[in-house]
Amino acid sequence: MLKRTITGSLLATTVLCTNAMAQDVTLTIESWRNDDLAIWQEQIIPAFEAANPGIKIKFTPSAPAEYNAVLNSKLDAGSAGDLVTCRPFDASLALYDAGHLANLSDLDGMNNFSDVAKSGWSTDDGSATFCVPMASVIHGFIYNKDAFSEVGVEVPSTEAEFFAALEKIKEDGNYIPMAMGTNDQWEAATMGYNNIGPNYWKGEEGRLALINGDQKLTDPQWVAPFSQLAKWGAYLGDGYEAQTYPDSQNIFTLGRAAIYPAGSWEISGFNNLVDFEMGAFNPPVQAAGDTCYISDHTDIAIGMNAKTAHPEETKTFLNWVGSAEFAKIYANALPGFFSLSNHEVGMEDPLAQEFVSWRSKCESSIRSTYQILSRGTPNLENETWNASVAVIRGNETPEAAGERLQKGLASWYAPQQ
Amino acid sequence: MNSTQKPSRIKWHIFVFLAPAVLVYTAVMIYPLFNTLRLSLYSEVAQAREFVGLENFKTLFGDENWSKQFWNALGNNFWFFIIHMLVQNPIGILLAAILSHPKLRFASFYRSAIFIPTILSFVIVGFAWKLILSPIWGIAPGMLDAVGLKSLYAPWLGREAYALTTLSLVSVWQFVGIPMMLIYAALLSIPEEILEAGECDGITGAAAFWKIKLPLILPSIGIISILTFVANFNAFDLIYAAQGALAGPDFSTDILGTFMYRTFFGFQLQLGDPHMGSAIASAMFAIILVGVCIYLFAIQSRMRRYQF
Numbered sequence: 001m002l003k004r005t006i007t008g009s010l011l012a013t014t015v016l017c018t019n020a021m022a023q024d025v026t027l028t029i030e031s032w033r034n035d036d037l038a039i040w041q042e043q044i045i046p047a048f049e050a051a052n053p054g055i056k057i058k059f060t061p062s063a064p065a066e067y068n069a070v071l072n073s074k075l076d077a078g079s080a081g082d083l084v085t086c087r088p089f090d091a092s093l094a095l096y097d098a099g100h101l102a103n104l105s106d107l108d109g110m111n112n113f114s115d116v117a118k119s120g121w122s123t124d125d126g127s128a129t130f131c132v133p134m135a136s137v138i139h140g141f142i143y144n145k146d147a148f149s150e151v152g153v154e155v156p157s158t159e160a161e162f163f164a165a166l167e168k169i170k171e172d173g174n175y176i177p178m179a180m181g182t183n184d185q186w187e188a189a190t191m192g193y194n195n196i197g198p199n200y201w202k203g204e205e206g207r208l209a210l211i212n213g214d215q216k217l218t219d220p221q222w223v224a225p226f227s228q229l230a231k232w233g234a235y236l237g238d239g240y241e242a243q244t245y246p247d248s249q250n251i252f253t254l255g256r257a258a259i260y261p262a263g264s265w266e267i268s269g270f271n272n273l274v275d276f277e278m279g280a281f282n283p284p285v286q287a288a289g290d291t292c293y294i295s296d297h298t299d300i301a302i303g304m305n306a307k308t309a310h311p312e313e314t315k316t317f318l319n320w321v322g323s324a325e326f327a328k329i330y331a332n333a334l335p336g337f338f339s340l341s342n343h344e345v346g347m348e349d350p351l352a353q354e355f356v357s358w359r360s361k362c363e364s365s366i367r368s369t370y371q372i373l374s375r376g377t378p379n380l381e382n383e384t385w386n387a388s389v390a391v392i393r394g395n396e397t398p399e400a401a402g403e404r405l406q407k408g409l410a411s412w413y414a415p416q417q
Numbered sequence: 418m419n420s421t422q423k424p425s426r427i428k429w430h431i432f433v434f435l436a437p438a439v440l441v442y443t444a445v446m447i448y449p450l451f452n453t454l455r456l457s458l459y460s461e462v463a464q465a466r467e468f469v470g471l472e473n474f475k476t477l478f479g480d481e482n483w484s485k486q487f488w489n490a491l492g493n494n495f496w497f498f499i500i501h502m503l504v505q506n507p508i509g510i511l512l513a514a515i516l517s518h519p520k521l522r523f524a525s526f527y528r529s530a531i532f533i534p535t536i537l538s539f540v541i542v543g544f545a546w547k548l549i550l551s552p553i554w555g556i557a558p559g560m561l562d563a564v565g566l567k568s569l570y571a572p573w574l575g576r577e578a579y580a581l582t583t584l585s586l587v588s589v590w591q592f593v594g595i596p597m598m599l600i601y602a603a604l605l606s607i608p609e610e611i612l613e614a615g616e617c618d619g620i621t622g623a624a625a626f627w628k629i630k631l632p633l634i635l636p637s638i639g640i641i642s643i644l645t646f647v648a649n650f651n652a653f654d655l656i657y658a659a660q661g662a663l664a665g666p667d668f669s670t671d672i673l674g675t676f677m678y679r680t681f682f683g684f685q686l687q688l689g690d691p692h693m694g695s696a697i698a699s700a701m702f703a704i705i706l707v708g709v710c711i712y713l714f715a716i717q718s719r720m721r722r723y724q725f
Contacts, residue, residue: 065662065685068682068683068684068685068688068689069678069682069683069684069689072682072688073682087686089686090686090688091686097464098464182575182666183574183575183665184661184665185661185663185665185666186685237552239551239552239553239571239575240552240572240575241572241575241576241666242550242551242552242572242574242575242576243551243552243553243572243575244547247551247553247554250553250554251553374686374687377482377687379685379686381685381686381687382663382684382685382686382687385663385685386663386667386668389665389666393666395577395667408482411482
């Protein structure tokens with residue numbers, strides 16, 4: 001009896017609540033950024049809701065590694081949110097082709113973005129853009145300034161200086177030279193191969209040549225980053241083979257490691273955790289005076305579920321995402337996610353300023369495996385994870401890794417055959 | 418009154434009572450099973466689903482990119498199964514034999530303690546063991562150090578040679594309670610008279626176990642083996658929770674379940690392919706079906722039964 005009363009009252013409250021909220025339109029955002037939940041709820045959503053009464057926003061992230069699978073299933077089942085956070089390139093392009101994402105080329109807010117910024121979320125011919133770019137991330141190395149001064153090493157700018165610094169830290173013995181593990185695999189490719197690689201394949205030049213079929217993954221400029229990675233193994237902590245991504249983050253923020261191969265997305269998380277001063281340096285070049293290249297990767301955008309019940313309200317939100325207000329809130333709430341819009345955005349975080357300053361002294365590129373090249377089977381990005389790990393652990397020579405990747409790519413990609 | 422009813426009248430209540438189970442089972446088991454089998458015969462061509470016959474299976478077994486992964490996963494699956502058969506089931510039988518000893522004190526405490534991991538979620542087990550074995554925060558290196566065996570420690574989950582065996586043993590730790598319980602129940606059902614009759618003939622202690630109890634619990638051991646087989650070839654959760662969908666290092670812990678997940682739902686930049694995924698799921702189904710059939714027809718039908 002008691003049970004029935006409770007069930008009854010629960011039902012009653014549900015009905016009442018739905019009635020009370022019926023006037024407001026609630027939009028749901030699908031995202032993989034579960035780390036950003038607090039920032040969305042405390043800063044971004046209140047700012048939007050204050051300016052747009054009548055529209056409520058709900059941010060419902062899922063775990064990064066599962067996001068694509070979860071989102072695809074939800075879209076197929078018709079239960080996905082109104083707003084969809086877009087991964088760059090093929091993952092989102094496939095959603096657009098399948099009719100899950102709406103064409104947003106005519107959205108007013110789109111005028112605030114350059115073609116390069118939109119490239120990650122446009123069709124191959126650039127005729128349609130389906131997501132509003134939010135931010136890019138820059139790769140580099142974050143270091144512990146206290147550790148550097150304690151051990152007496154300078155910030156390295158060339159390859160030789162980089163390894164000399166690692167060697168000195170290792171000899172000193174107080175710090176693990178570099179915090180990275182190979183258990184989760186993606187760090188080795190993303191923070192390893194694609195972090196240091198652009199210096200060797202000359203950024204966009206090499207990346208586009210690979211897509212056109214003018215260069216091969218067995219060419220020296222594509223094997224060289226692997227040769228560098230092969231030397232990393234000696235400077236990673238004990239048992240790095242079983243070290244996970246959160247392990248590496250913790251080792252660095254606890255002050256046990258000197259250098260952390262990073263993406264700028266780490267900045268906001270690290271700021272809250274460290275009690276030492278952090279600095280950052282861009283991937284070291286081969287010889288002093290060489291032009292430096294950085295990976296400034298178009299990483300995150302937001303689009304509209306084509307089957308949303310509230311297209312007008314969703315577009316209102318997307319226009320706001322293209323505004324200067326959003327760019328300012330986002331870049332400052334999440335230092336390390338750099339706005340892709342043409343608005344002037346002032347950033348206060350010193351580490352974020354350091355990262356973004358490389359844009360003016362180095363050439364920018366995006367991750368080599370993301371555009372077009374990961375369309376087939378075997379998937380070049382996933383293969384690169386595997387190869388980078390194998391090379392670091394010494395299970396595969398750099399040349400063999402390059403050959404394996406080239407063979408896999410050539411098996412389905414016509415320009416490479 | 419009752420005698421006037423015709424005996425041939427349809428007993429509607431049987432259908433009414435069966436209906437919920439049949440409907441639920443059809444909706445969540447039978448329909449998805451057949452739909453998966455059907456899906457494996459289709460492929461997506463230019464945004465439309467198209468019937469391609471056995472093309473997906475041809476790719477799976479004929480294309481080196483796919484077949485290499487498939488055989489690797491199948492081989493790992495067999496290793497996973499062998500470890501369970503060699504470690505989990507003998508330990509389960511041993512524990513049950515000890516527990517059923519009438520002089521053992523706190524038997525129900527041990528029984529519950531050993532059974533508890535079975536009811537834990539895979540995610541908790543995977544995460545806890547990952548932490549225990551972690552070279553950085555784990556207690557495993559420290560414990561080995563305390564007894565002077567630090568040199569034996571290795572980052573097991575990160576080495577190709579050990580990772581799968583380690584995970585199999587974690588799974589054994591989690592599920593050893595199930596064979597233990599089943600065998601324990603079988604041992605308790607052996608009538609006292611038989612054992613006493615054996616005692617009169619001079620069969621006591623270990624001999625009684627080998628000569629009387631073991632033959633009597635063989636049917637239970639058979640059931641446990643087939644349950645282990647089905648569970649192992651359907652395994653996915655523990656590997657996914659501990660090593661992720663890429664089943665590292667270098668696919669050394671990749672089993673059919675993780676391979677199917679990666680293919681069906683996609684992973685990172687790799688887009689999901691429900692049709693190839695279904696083909697793998699169908700292959701898994703066939704493997705399990707063959708295994709179960711071998712058990713049913715070749716083993717169970719020959720097993721001797723004893724009536725008490």
